[in-house]
Amino acid sequence: MEPLKSPSLSGEIAGTDRISIQRVTRDGKQATEDIVAREMPLTIIFNNQELVTLLCSPGDLNSLAAGFLYSEGLLEKREDIKRVLVDEDKGIVRVETVQDTDMPAELLFKRMITSGCGRGASFYSAADVKNRHQVESQATVSASRVLSLVQEFQHLSPLYRATGGVHSAALYGAGGILAFNEDIGRHNAVDKIFGECLLKGIITEGQLMVISGRISSEILLKVAKRNVPIIVSVSAPTDLAVRLAGELGITLLGFVRGKHANIYTNEWRITSDAK
């Protein structure tokens, strides 16, 4: 299997470093160069309270912060935000809200622990799932459009082509692509998309999201929270993501590659092309 990346493609790709490496085979070593994805710590300060440090790719850090805070339930809408100040060199984003939410530190910490990257007990009891609203959108899309979008999507990421080391995500509407982003973190790529939508007032309801990485329960819940009815992955879903998608009314497709795709839930939204 050949490497997925083509270092030759990537002269000056944002978010990468060019480094000296040794290329080794059974026959010996040879000095060469490689392009690697940058990774940086980003501390989010929310109303003067240090909230969390994420490891992420540089770029669109305001979107990442807004999307993360939205996913965590600390922001509801664009109008909640007074200002977002990014200091990329220091790895700090300050987000201030119109109403200076004075949350007890312990509650805040508790929230953070039980959600986010790889952590999320609070959502998983049946009761909690019932409290989450259903995605009611009647939007449909044809199978051939899904296959075409994914083909297009797989050519969008210069960072992935250069480094093989990032996840990407895109939001599509009836007229075409609305947002695209990529990050070393699967969750971050999705948060960057939804953060951009929040900051720019892009409507997410009724749209279609494509992601390169696996669909776990947390990705599914982020998508549900933004009322996106169709999520499509190049890769695999987990059983929990499939169950939640079924219950919340979301159409989930996985392994969308070449000329076929798996529809895991709510298949009525995927129409045949004869329609």
Added chain:
Amino acid sequence: MEPLKSPSLSGEIAGTDRISIQRVTRDGKQATEDIVAREMPLTIIFNNQELVTLLCSPGDLNSLAAGFLYSEGLLEKREDIKRVLVDEDKGIVRVETVQDTDMPAELLFKRMITSGCGRGASFYSAADVKNRHQVESQATVSASRVLSLVQEFQHLSPLYRATGGVHSAALYGAGGILAFNEDIGRHNAVDKIFGECLLKGIITEGQLMVISGRISSEILLKVAKRNVPIIVSVSAPTDLAVRLAGELGITLLGFVRGKHANIYTNEWRITSDAK
């Protein structure tokens, strides 16, 4: 590009669910079955204190809990552990230590936020890196052995072959494989390995680790903490992982595929076969 998985292989693979899906092409839909990786929340209760909930694959939850607590600095050695009680159905692991560490809740929460999956500010300042000890091992390995190990490694995972949705990790010693595990979470797969080593008294110092997924800074720091001098990935490293590996004396290989590999740091540990 063909799907990476072969559902036909997977009669009764542990950690999977068989579900009904629709397979769709431009020509229409067809009912079929698919195998998906299970995902479950696991709450770790440490000395009667609810510590964290991870999303993970079922299986070896005692190893996961021990490895996670070790990575977080809450366990140092096997003798610290009084007992580990796993209730897989409820998704709970209770770990009790000989000395009932009574950590202030706020400190504990603070720790958890700044480390773990996708979060890790505390380690990233130069001072912190300096405090971490160097990996001094003089172990070397031949290029051809690395290439052979990775080929073997890629055939070890029934869960990946069945679902395409998990990450795997293995620890190799001079005599062959010491531990293998897989999980929907990249960090969890590594924590399961080191947890098993901790519980069974398997020496990690001087060994070689292979992982399927990307090497980010947090994976690198977990490996450094266990004095593993050589880490090998089928996939890409980030720039931060490369920098830390260089500083901490770890040999990092990436894109080990077929007959070649990239050596990013401390290449002296990879010998040519003439040796």
